[in-house]
Amino acid sequence: MTDPGKAAQHEDLVIAEGVDEEPIEPNRRIFEGRGFIFISAVSTIYAFFHIAALNGLGISALTGGLVQIPYLPEFPMETWNFRIVHIAGALGLGFMLFAGRGFADSRDDETRMMEYIAWALMVPALMSLGVALSFAVEIANGVAWNGIDAGIQFKETWLYGLPLMIATAGGILLSWFNKRERTYIAAVDFVLTVCAISVAAYLITIYGTLMRNSTGTPFAPIGISIAAVAGALLIMELTRRVAGLALVVIALVFLVYVFAGQYLPGFLKSPAVTWERFFSQVYTDAGILGPTTAVSSTYIILFIIFAAFLQASKVGDYFVNFAFAAAGRARGGPAKVAIFASGLMGMINGTSAGNVVATGSLTIPLMKKVGYHKKVAGAIEAGASTGGQIMPPIMGAGAFIMAEITGIPYTEIALAAVIPAILYFLSIFFMVDFEAAKMGMRGMRDDELPKVRNMIKRVYLFVPIIILIAALFMGYSVIRAGTLAIVAAAVVSWLTPFRMGPKSIIKAFDMAGVMSIQIIAVCACAGIIVGVISLTGVGARFSNLLLGLAGVSQLLALFFAMCISILLGMGMPTTAAYAVAASVVAPGLVELDIPPLTAHFFVFYYAVVSAITPPVALASYAAAGISGANAMETSVASFKIGFAAFVVPFMFFYNSALLMDGTVLEIGRALLTASVGVFLLAAGVQGWFLGGRTVWFLRIGLVIAALFMIEGGLITDLIGIGAAAAVFLIQRFIHPSDGSTIPVRGAD
Structure with a gap:
């Protein structure tokens, strides 16, 4: 008989615990006492500010105009001002939360000396902020501001700009060497926070006048250029702290190109431009405040x-x-769980590596337990987590960036993403299943798993996502739909043991503020690159290069576009990777008469899979850190696991029905043949076909059959099916000598 106690325990069995816990980065400060309260308050206010601004919840709006508080922003805020505050808030919060280098065990003499230097730098930082605020007072009192008045130029250059640059450059350099205990904010990071506020205060003041229209002209106040230089330096420094050097190096290369491009040959040659003119324009909606920040701030x-x-x-x-x-x-149950769970979690999470950390800490050890090699376990999680970024309806926020850049309605993009996402996860599933079959793996036992009926009883926890999807397709704005989903998440929690009261809601806003820092920093940094591309015209010249390649071979042009998209995406979170690739590559594909939706999906797909493409594969590296495998071996294995997925964009290029462009019959047939093609390709790569190992020449035959199925024509489909049938018959009746069949062990 079954022990009632054990049965009850099994009913409540929980496999996953702590998946929702927030990971702590190595350079992130951990506060206690008053420091914890202060940072939590700043983070909470910062996140709630966005909800209030996006929904017009100002004090005046909430009280019907009865209460008005001077100097507090009224909502909805003016667009540029909102984006400037959005970046400045992330910079300030980021510098206080993330250290410039490691932590000290105690305060030694060297650290004290650096702190004294940092506090000295606070003097010019506060001076620049004070002068920026004095400009606001002068303009409010009727002073006509312009970029050619000698007196104004003197104030902006020597009273505002010089102190700001001394504090910014000195603070960044000092932060590379200064170490402080993990529970304290280094003095230099307070300096950088003040510099970020100073940049925002000046730009909001000056852009509030007619000077906004002068950017990029000789009439732009010199202060705009200096503030933009300081702002760009601060953005790149925070990006280095939260996302590593890859994106920073790329941004620096593009910035060098602005001024060195005039000396380069061929299509890389760009017109000469002064630093004043360039930087007066880069901190506008042509660059940092452009599409990437527009999406990150909303x-x-x-x-x-x-x-x-x-x-x-x-x-x-x-x-x-x-x-x-x-x-x-x-x-191979845990591997398939990783595919399923990472798809669900990853569509909300904006980074593949972050998704790996969230779900991989559970799935990777379990995959190793059932027999997967540690590098394969990490590779499977990396591939699955990366796929979450292309999973509609949210697509790791990629759908909204694409809508912002292309002007294509969000609902059309979300629908078009369905079949590519299915094909991606099918390819990963087949690769994982064939790997498990080759190794004779079993599934998990019933007593190791939660009961399906218990999970079904709590299916209402999907309600917030269902409300989000329903609201979007009912025509609600993304902001309104997202806000409804947030409210639904709080309401649904009351049906669980984790009811969200005021403390939990404040904690959620606090978590959101911290979670947002990395993606805001990388989006702002990507905005620098986008600004260089748009202001130098290199994107148009790249389009001409693709046109030239297409004259030789359209397939060659697409292959080149794929390589550039992957290269540009390496080391970046999905949103930044797509934003940069969309600026460089997508316009060239559109010039080839490729529909904009197809062109942008092509670029987006490869920007996403760059996270599992060696040598810089962020998702694979994160997975290797959990599995204990070599990082490069894991990235190579993840590339193999996701290999079939690299073909999917070419599939929807040659068959637009895969992007929901066609009749129901055409779309259904395209999905069926493409799915068979992905199955055959995975079988060829893994060397396992219909219950047995496959010799090398039959594997080549399967890959060829897959490529015919992928093309999408009736004749090619028939050829592909015929080739697959021939492989099956040879394997079944001729039994090539180096093939073998290993029986699969069932669940114990």
Whole structure:
């Protein structure tokens, strides 16, 4: 008989716990006492500010105009001002949370000396802020501001600009050497925070006059250029702290190109431009305040808040447990759980590497337990987590960036993403399943898994996502739909043990503020690159290069576009990778008469899979850190696991029905043949076909059959099916000598 106690314990079995816990980065400060309260308050206010601004929840609006507080912003804010505050807030919060280098065990004499230098730098930082505020007072009192008055130029250069640059450059350099205990904010980071506020105060003041129209002309005040230089330096420094050097190096290369391009040959040659003219324009909607920041300040932070509310109510744990209940019994069960769970979590998470950390800490050890090699376990999680970025309806916020850049309605983009996402996850699933079959793996036992019926009882936890999808397709704005989903997450939590009261809601906003820093920094840094591309015209010249290649071979042009998209995406989170690649590559594809939606999906797909492409594969590196495998070996294995996925963009290029462009019959046939093609390609790569190992020449035959199926024509489909049938018959009746069949062990 079954022990009732054990049965009850099994009923409540929880595989996933702590999936929703926020990972702590190595250079992130951990505060206690008053420091903790201060940082939590700043983070909470910063996140709530965005909800208020996006929904017009100012004090005046909430009180019907009865209460008005001077100097507080009224909502909705003017667009540029909102984006400037958005970046400045992330910079300030980021510098206080993330150290410029490692932490000290104690305060030694060297550290004290650096702190004295840092406090000395606070003097010019505060001076620049004070002068910026004095400009606001002067303009409010009727002073006519312009960029050619000698007196104004003197104030902007020597009273505002010089102190700002001394504090900014000196603070950044000092932060590379200064170490402080982990529970304290280094003095130099307070200096950089003041510099960020000074940049924002000046730009909001000056852009509030007619000077906004003078950017990029000789009439632009010199202060705009100096503030932009300081702002760009601060953005790149924070990006280095939260995302590493890869994106910073790329941004620096593009900035050098601005001034060195006039000396380069061929299509790389660009017109000469002065630093004043360039920087007066780069901190506008042509660059830093452009599409990347537009999306990070609206859609991305909105869905980060949504994700934080889901975390606070432990819905992420439920997602992973649901995946275990649904897929854990299949052979190699934890690997298939990783595919399912990472798809659910990853569509909300804006970074592939962050998704690996969230779900991989659970799935990777379990994959190793059932027999996967540690590098393969890491590779599977990296591939699955990366796929979450192309999973509609959110696509790691990629859908909203694409809508912002292309002008194509969000609903059309989300629908078009369905089949490519299915094909991606099918390819990963087949690769994982064939790997498990070759190794004779079993699934997990019933007593290792949560009960399906218990998971079904709590399926209401999907309600916030269902409300989000329904609201979007009912025509609500993304902001309104996202806000409704956030409210729904709080309401649904009352049906769980993790009810969200005022403390939990404040904690969720606090988490959102912290979670948003990395993506805001990289989007702003990507904005620098986008600004260089748009202001130098290199994107148009690259388009001409693609046109020239297409004259030789359209396939060659697409292959070149694929390589550039992957190269530009290496080392970047998805949103930044796509934004940069969309600026460089997508216009060239559109020039080839490729529909804009197809061109941008092509670029987006490869920008996403750059996270598992050696040698710089962020998702693979994150997975290797959890699995204990070599990082490069894991990235090579993840490339193999995701190999079939690299063909998918060429599939929807040659067959637009895969992007929902066609009749129901055409779309259904395209999905069926493409799915078969992905199956055959995975079988050829893994060397396992219909229950047995496959010799090398039959593997080549399977790959060829897959490529014919992928093309999408009736004749090519028939050829592909015929080739696959021939491989099956040879394997079944001739039994090539080096083939073998290993029986698969079932679940114990």
